[in-house]
Amino acid sequence: MGVDQPQAVIGVVTISDRASAGLYEDKSGPAIEAYFNKILITPFRFEKRIIPDGFDSVRDTLIELVDQFSCDLIVTTGGTGPSPRDLTPEATRAACPRELPGFGELMRKVSLDQTPTAILSRQIAAHRDKCLVVNLPGKPAAIELCLNAIMPAIPYCLDLLGAAFIDTDPAWVQTKRPVNQ
Amino acid sequence: MGVDQPQAVIGVVTISDRASAGLYEDKSGPAIEAYFNKILITPFRFEKRIIPDGFDSVRDTLIELVDQFSCDLIVTTGGTGPSPRDLTPEATRAACPRELPGFGELMRKVSLDQTPTAILSRQIAAHRDKCLVVNLPGKPAAIELCLNAIMPAIPYCLDLLGAAFIDTDPAWVQTKRPVNQ
Amino acid sequence: MGVDQPQAVIGVVTISDRASAGLYEDKSGPAIEAYFNKILITPFRFEKRIIPDGFDSVRDTLIELVDQFSCDLIVTTGGTGPSPRDLTPEATRAACPRELPGFGELMRKVSLDQTPTAILSRQIAAHRDKCLVVNLPGKPAAIELCLNAIMPAIPYCLDLLGAAFIDTDPAWVQTKRPVNQ
Numbered sequence: 001m002g003v004d005q006p007q008a009v010i011g012v013v014t015i016s017d018r019a020s021a022g023l024y025e026d027k028s029g030p031a032i033e034a035y036f037n038k039i040l041i042t043p044f045r046f047e048k049r050i051i052p053d054g055f056d057s058v059r060d061t062l063i064e065l066v067d068q069f070s071c072d073l074i075v076t077t078g079g080t081g082p083s084p085r086d087l088t089p090e091a092t093r094a095a096c097p098r099e100l101p102g103f104g105e106l107m108r109k110v111s112l113d114q115t116p117t118a119i120l121s122r123q124i125a126a127h128r129d130k131c132l133v134v135n136l137p138g139k140p141a142a143i144e145l146c147l148n149a150i151m152p153a154i155p156y157c158l159d160l161l162g163a164a165f166i167d168t169d170p171a172w173v174q175t176k177r178p179v180n181q
Numbered sequence: 182m183g184v185d186q187p188q189a190v191i192g193v194v195t196i197s198d199r200a201s202a203g204l205y206e207d208k209s210g211p212a213i214e215a216y217f218n219k220i221l222i223t224p225f226r227f228e229k230r231i232i233p234d235g236f237d238s239v240r241d242t243l244i245e246l247v248d249q250f251s252c253d254l255i256v257t258t259g260g261t262g263p264s265p266r267d268l269t270p271e272a273t274r275a276a277c278p279r280e281l282p283g284f285g286e287l288m289r290k291v292s293l294d295q296t297p298t299a300i301l302s303r304q305i306a307a308h309r310d311k312c313l314v315v316n317l318p319g320k321p322a323a324i325e326l327c328l329n330a331i332m333p334a335i336p337y338c339l340d341l342l343g344a345a346f347i348d349t350d351p352a353w354v355q356t357k358r359p360v361n362q
Numbered sequence: 363m364g365v366d367q368p369q370a371v372i373g374v375v376t377i378s379d380r381a382s383a384g385l386y387e388d389k390s391g392p393a394i395e396a397y398f399n400k401i402l403i404t405p406f407r408f409e410k411r412i413i414p415d416g417f418d419s420v421r422d423t424l425i426e427l428v429d430q431f432s433c434d435l436i437v438t439t440g441g442t443g444p445s446p447r448d449l450t451p452e453a454t455r456a457a458c459p460r461e462l463p464g465f466g467e468l469m470r471k472v473s474l475d476q477t478p479t480a481i482l483s484r485q486i487a488a489h490r491d492k493c494l495v496v497n498l499p500g501k502p503a504a505i506e507l508c509l510n511a512i513m514p515a516i517p518y519c520l521d522l523l524g525a526a527f528i529d530t531d532p533a534w535v536q537t538k539r540p541v542n543q
Contacts, residue, residue, distance in 0.1 A: 082281060082308060083341045090279075098452075100444060102470045102481030108283045116333035116357045119283030120341070127444060152478035160445045160482070176478045178501075263462060263489060264522045271460075289464045297514035297538045300464030301522070 008044040008164035010036055011065040011074035011131075013051065013058070015088055016138065019078075020052045028077035031140040035147055039172040042165060047071060053079050058091030066095070066131045072163035073154065074131060075147075078138035080123040088135050089122045096126030096133050100157075103134060107146040111137070114145065125150075130163040152176050189225040189345035191217055192246040192255035192312075194232065194239070196269055197319065200259075201233045209258035212321040216328055220353040223346060228252060234260050239272030247276075247312045253344035254335065255312060256328075259319035261304040269316050270303045277307030277314050281338075284315060288327040292318070295326065306331075311344040333357050370406040370526035372398055373427040373436035373493075375413065375420070377450055378500065381440075382414045390439035393502040397509055401534040404527060409433060415441050420453030428457070428493045434525035435516065436493060437509075440500035442485040450497050451484045458488030458495050462519075465496060469508040473499070476507065487512075492525040514538050 012032050018024035033046060047069050051057045058079065065071045079088030093099065103125030111118030123135035123146075134150065136143050151173045155166050159177065168175045193213050199205035214227055228250050232238045239260065246252045260269030274280065284306030292299030304316035304327075315331065317324050332354045336347050340358065349356045374394050380386035395408060409431050413419045420441065427433045441450030455461065465487030473480030485497035485508075494516065498505050513535045517528050521539065530537045 081341055082279070082313075082338055084343070098444075098484075100482060100484055101466065102474075102483060104282065105286060105467060105470060106474065106481050108286060112283075112287065115359065116355075117337050117359055119287050119331060119334050120281060120338050121283060122279075122281055132444075150481060153481050156479050157444055157482050160443055162446070174478075178477065178479055262522055263460070263494075263519055265524070285463065286467060289467060293464075293468065296540065297536075298518055298540055300468050300512060300515050301462060301519050302464060303460075303462055 005043060006164055008042065008072045008166050009047060009070055010044050011047045011049070011069070011071040013049045013061055013065070013074060013076040015051055015053055015058055015076055015078035017052045017085065020050045026050055027140050028136075028138060028143060031143050032075055032077060032136070032147075035144060039151065039168045040166060041169050042167045044164075044166065053085040053087065055087040055091045055094070058088050059094045062092065062095035062128065062133055066128045071131050072158055072166070074133045075136055076133070077136045077143060080121050080135050080137060082120055082122070086122070089124045092124055092126055092133055092135055096128040099124055099126040103150055106149050107136075110145055110149045111142055114142070127161055130158075130161045132157055132161060132163065148173070186224060187345055189223065189253045189347050190228060190251055191225050192228045192230070192250070192252040194230045194242055194246070194255060194257040196232055196234055196239055196257055196259035198233045198266065201231045207231055208321050209317075209319060209324060212324050213256055213258060213317070213328075216325060220332065220349045221347060222350050223348045225345075225347065234266040234268065236268040236272045236275070239269050240275045243273065243276035243309065243314055247309045252312050253339055253347070255314045256317055257314070258317045258324060261302050261316050261318060263301055263303070267303070270305045273305055273307055273314055273316055277309040280305055280307045284331055287330050288317075291326055291330045292323055295323070308342055311339075311342045313338055313342060313344065329354070367405060368526055370404065370434045370528050371409060371432055372406050373409045373411070373431070373433040375411045375423055375427070375436060375438040377413055377415055377420055377438055377440035379414045379447065382412045388412055389502050390498075390500060390505060393505050394437055394439060394498070394509075397506060401513065401530045402528060403531050404529045406528065415447040415449065417449040417453045417456070420450050421456045424454065424457035424490065424495060428490045433493050434520055434528070436495045437498055438495070439498045439505060442483050442497050442499060444482055444484070448484070451486045454486055454488055454495055454497055458490040461486055461488045465512055468511050469498075472507055472511045473504055476504070489523055492520075492523045494519055494523060494525065510535070
């Protein structure tokens with residue numbers, strides 16, 4: 001890691017009552033970590049959390065990861081459906097004042113090619129200060145599908161937000177950084 | 182109808198100044214009823230309303246149909262365009278705190294394959310307690326198109342919301358209920 | 363211009379700190395003007411503004427263009443990305459109480475066919491009284507792409523909002539005005 005290239009901090013937040021209570025092995029968080037370990041070629045480290053569903057738990061965790069742990073990018077998994085305990089989008093909105101609707105639209109679109117129940121996902125992306133927060137589905141199979149769709153735009157998004165520089169292995173993800181006008 | 186399978190209650194709300202004043206025959210409500218009669222294979226009954234356009238009329242009808250008449254699913258028709266009296270989405274949002282953006286995105290997408298003015302539709306889906314509320318367009322031709330697109334996901338959505346069990350005739354609609362992880 | 367066909371007023375608002383300070387030549391505003399000059403066959407005139415990025419500047423300009431200058435249609439360019447100074451969607455929302463989500467969805471979709479960073483655009487359309495306001499991207503190359511996608515629906519949208527009648531040269535844009543039911 002060079003002096004000019006600070007280490008990016010990537011928050012990985014698994015949101016699940018069962019996983020946080022130890023009743024269920026978290027498979028989604030490790031799937032996300034494996035994905036970033038595979039595709040990123042710039043220095044980074046993870047901040048990992050496994051927390052219960054709900055509004056306060058998610059909002060407070062996101063705020064803490066940005067304000068105290070200086071995350072540049074946070075991906076959540078779980079809590080985006082219509083069940084009463086699925087409040088990840090609401091909590092993300094509460095922690096992150098500004099939404100980026102194109103992320104949710106695209107993730108639902110690619111998921112819809114796999115299953116008609118993709119329209120039930122209420123996942124959003126938004127940012128708090130320099131940190132981009134992206135809601136991913138809870139199911140490991142859907143995670144890589146969504147990340148592959150949005151990942152080419154994320155490094156440039158972090159540039160615009162003033163977050164750490166990240167770059168991807170073009171064998172896996174073709175990062176797009178538009179040339180300035 | 183078996184003891185273990187309570188009858189689902191489906192609200193059908195036609196929103197039209199002209200139809201509610203008797204100046205125009207409601208064709209959209211009957212089109213919706215014919216659709217559900219054709220595709221559903223589980224017991225259900227309708228609660229039908231024909232009401233004027235506007236914010237209060239729609240909001241109050243939706244609240245009444247959920248809180249007093251125990252609807253599991255409500256479909257509205259009309260009032261989703263940009264005209265000054267088209268306030269169905271705003272009223273739906275007022276009655277239903279939690280939105281499901283994927284429904285509106287998909288209904289606009291399939292409608293856009295038919296006509297470029299589909300982008301003028303502001304239709305949403307949202308839920309109040311266990312009841313899913315879906316805004317359909319006012320024109321009968323567009324109703325079946327939209328219902329065919331979203332219907333495969335609706336029975337599972339009602340499961341997650343805790344509403345009545347419904348199922349569809351696979352000859353018409355292939356309901357998708359994902360296997361739990 | 364006939365007596366029965368009042369001249370439409372089209373606001374063109376370039377939102378750019380650099381262009382408004384004279385540090386950069388505005389290419390987006392002229393690209394928009396050239397587009398409307400090419401495709402419209404009904405009488406119209408422009409109200410042009412070049413203003414800095416930011417919330418107040420954009421909101422106040424939009425309100426003034428509608429309330430004082432009677433615009434029927436306003437297109438903005440710039441300020442829709444995730445950068446801290448990109449506040450055009452928020453300002454549009456503040457000036458225009460009612461959104462039309464289909465415009466942003468479609469513009470992102472067609473832009474996404476060109477570049478994966480299209481999901482970073484937060485552009486919306488909304489209306490204030492009879493005036494439709496559409497956020498376009500800042501880059502001239504993306505402007506015509508977006509306008510071509512949404513333009514077929516705009517004349518009918520203005521009809522429904524009670525704005526001036528406009529029509530397009532079918533050699534360039536096929537305007538769709540649905541026959542009433």
